[in-house]
Amino acid sequence: MSVITVHDKSFVSYLPESLILEKIKALADELNRDYAGKKPLFIAILNGSFMFASDLFKELHIDAEICFIKLASYKGTKSTGHVITAIGLDTDITDRHVVILEDIIDTGKTMNEFLPQIRNQQPASLKIAVLLHKPDATVFPIQIDYCCFSIPNKFVVGYGLDYDGLGRNIRELYQLETGPSV
Ligand code: 5GP
Numbered sequence: 001m002s003v004i005t006v007h008d009k010s011f012v013s014y015l016p017e018s019l020i021l022e023k024i025k026a027l028a029d030e031l032n033r034d035y036a037g038k039k040p041l042f043i044a045i046l047n048g049s050f051m052f053a054s055d056l057f058k059e060l061h062i063d064a065e066i067c068f069i070k071l072a073s074y075k076g077t078k079s080t081g082h083v084i085t086a087i088g089l090d091t092d093i094t095d096r097h098v099v100i101l102e103d104i105i106d107t108g109k110t111m112n113e114f115l116p117q118i119r120n121q122q123p124a125s126l127k128i129a130v131l132l133h134k135p136d137a138t139v140f141p142i143q144i145d146y147c148c149f150s151i152p153n154k155f156v157v158g159y160g161l162d163y164d165g166l167g168r169n170i171r172e173l174y175q176l177e178t179g180p181s182v
Contacts, residue, residue: 001013003177004170004174006157006163006164006166006167006170006174007163007164007165007166007167009163009176009177010176010177011156011157011158011163011167011174011175011176011177012174012175012177013172013174013175014151014156014172014173014174014175015149015159015172015173016172017159017171017172020055020131020148020159020172020173021055023148023149024052024055024056024059024131024148025059027056027129027146027148028056028059028060029059030146031056031060031062031099031129031146032059032060032061032062035062035064035097035099036062037062038062038097039062039063039064039065039096039097040062040064040065040096040097040098040099041064041065041066041067041091041093041096041097041098041099041123042056042057042064042065042066042067042098042099042100042101043066043067043068043069043089043093043098043099043100043101043118044066044067044068044069044101045068045069045070045071045100045101045102045103046068046069046070047070047160047162047168048102048103048104048160048161048162048168049101049102049103049131049160050068050160050168051159051160051168052101052103052131052159052160053066053068053101056101056129065091067088067089067090067091068088069086069087069088069089070086070087070088071084071085071086071087071110071114072084072085072087073085073110082113083113084110084113084114084117085117086114086117092121093118093121093123094121094122094123095122095123095124096123096124097123097124097125098118098123098124098125098126098127099127099128099129099146100115100118100126100127100128100129101129101130102128102129102130102131103130103131103132103160103161104130104131104132104133104134104156104161105128105130105132105133105134105138105142105144106134106137106138107137107138107139107140108138108139108140108141108142109139109140111128111140111142112140112141112142115128115142127145127146128142128143128144128145128146129145129146129147130144130146130147130148131148131149131159132147132148132149132150132151132156132173133147133149133150133151134150134151134152134153135150136152136153137153154175154176154178155175155176156173156174156175156176157170157173157174157176158170158171158172158173158174159171159172159173161173
């Protein structure tokens with residue numbers, strides 16, 4: 001077990017790069033089967049999913065497109081409340097087979113607010129593929145169609161995911177150190 005410091009916190013090694021890549025390969029095999037002949041459009045959500053999307057896309061052997069978007073969240077009017085908008089979604093998704101690529105689903109709030117916007121554009125199908133899911137933290141109803149790892153409700157960093165802007169370049173996943181167990 002190795003311990004690293006990111007910013008001001010200690011993290012312990014959690015998922016090695018080899019295991020992450022193995023799971024991503026298995027996910028790609030599934031997608032290669034499920035989307036053969038469907039020319040899917042993958043929508044990867046920045047920033048956190050960039051490594052996941054890159055490693056997954058390299059393992060796809062079907063005709064497929066990918067685009068990258070960013071989700072910006074801001075306070076709307078009194079009636080609209082909190083709003084999430086997609087920046088950079090300039091591909092027409094009507095009648096396309098769409099797969100959203102997300103690094104992690106925690107509470108599910110982000111996806112829960114974003115998905116209706118995609119559904120409104122009437123894709124032929126819409127599925128979600130995530131690297132990590134924290135089932136114990138998820139309170140919004142999200143159907144996750146493809147998931148590499150279900151993990152405990154602890155903060156993780158590395159493999160594209162940051163802590164306060166740092167740690168995205170770490171090749172494996174680390175978990176916040178929560179002190180010695182007794
Ligand atoms: P949700 O809306 O599902 O609660 O949160 C989604 C976003 O919170 C993710 O896209 C990610 O940016 C951030 N997040 C949630 N859990 C973690 C975590 O354990 N580590 C990191 N680095 N980000 C997280």
